[in-house]
Amino acid sequence: MKKYEYKVASIAAAPPMTAKQFEKVAQEYETKLNELGADGWELVQRKDGFFFFKRETE
Numbered sequence: 001m002k003k004y005e006y007k008v009a010s011i012a013a014a015p016p017m018t019a020k021q022f023e024k025v026a027q028e029y030e031t032k033l034n035e036l037g038a039d040g041w042e043l044v045q046r047k048d049g050f051f052f053f054k055r056e057t058e
Helices: 019-038
Strands: 003-010 042-047 050-057
Touching: 003 019, 019 042
Parallel strands: none
Antiparallel strands: 003 050, 042 050
């Protein structure tokens, strides 16, 4: 039987006002999500500013 552990993360970012700020926020999200993915976390859902992840455990 597969077992999972779960993680809830909030990636803080102020609402962007310009295209340049929007690009910076998008890059910050991408960096954080790639870090979590490299650690084996799989994004399950995003809701109300929270990101829900799971990864298989041994």
